[in-house]
Amino acid sequence: NAGVTQTPKFQVLKTGQSMTLQCAQDMNHNSMYWYRQDPGMGLRLIYYSASEGTTDKGEVPNGYNVSRLNKREFSLRLESAAPSQTSVYFCASSAGNSNQPQHFGDGTRLSIL
Amino acid sequence: ILNVEQSPQSLHVQEGDSTNFTCSFPSSNFYALHWYRWETAKSPEALFVMTLNGDEKKKGRISATLNTKEGYSYLYIKGSQPEDSATYLCALMSGYSTLTFGKGTMLLVSP
Numbered sequence: 001n002a003g004v005t006q007t008p009k010f011q012v013l014k015t016g017q018s019m020t021l022q023c024a025q026d027m028n029h030n031s032m033y034w035y036r037q038d039p040g041m042g043l044r045l046i047y048y049s050a051s052e053g054t055t056d057k058g059e060v061p062n063g064y065n066v067s068r069l070n071k072r073e074f075s076l077r078l079e080s081a082a083p084s085q086t087s088v089y090f091c092a093s094s095a096g097n098s099n100q101p102q103h104f105g106d107g108t109r110l111s112i113l
Numbered sequence: 114i115l116n117v118e119q120s121p122q123s124l125h126v127q128e129g130d131s132t133n134f135t136c137s138f139p140s141s142n143f144y145a146l147h148w149y150r151w152e153t154a155k156s157p158e159a160l161f162v163m164t165l166n167g168d169e170k171k172k173g174r175i176s177a178t179l180n181t182k183e184g185y186s187y188l189y190i191k192g193s194q195p196e197d198s199a200t201y202l203c204a205l206m207s208g209y210s211t212l213t214f215g216k217g218t219m220l221l222v223s224p
């Protein structure tokens with residue numbers, strides 16, 4: 001019972017490099033989300049996809065792009081990584097209704113030097 | 114940007130103590146209030162989703178109440194155990210399908 005799977009789990013990049021974080025869910029959920037978690041800041045929404053074929057900006061979208069490849073997969077891309085993007089990234093999915101919880105992946109710890 | 118406040122920021126209790134945390138949120142345009150439990154080195158796990166004013170939910174020794182008119186929710190843990198040590202997050206859904214998270218209350222339960 002995989003739930004939400006994120007890859008990779010850890011990554012170190014140099015400033016200016018690009019990278020795509022992958023996320024897949026097997027719960028047939030409509031909505032998917034990308035968050036970043038920084039010390040003292042809590043979870044902040046980067047981008048979300050309310051349904052297949054749509055994406056929208058969250059609270060902190062600058063420096064990121066996303067692709068909802070199909071219903072299962074939602075990727076997050078850093079085109080030119082900056083040290084300020086050092087963070088732990090979480091992908092989540094939900095059925096999309098307000099009374100349904102979000103299910104989180106295990107996170108990707110990303111360091112940018 | 115919505116302001117979801119959690120207090121206290123951290124809490125250290127002894128095994129067997131009962132404890133409670135507060136989540137405060139703007140009461141306008143309320144859709145739902147979520148509680149999550151987040152253990153170190155793991156991912157957040159849903160505890161409760163509450164949608165109605167006066168809602169009270171319970172899971173084992175953990176319960177939660179909701180007051181949407183005044184904009185707060187309480188999470189209670191009865192007889193805390195070391196395995197309850199975690200960060201407890203609340204999150205507000207106020208439209209679309211997105212959540213705004215508080216910064217969490219970090220609970221440490223000592224044996």
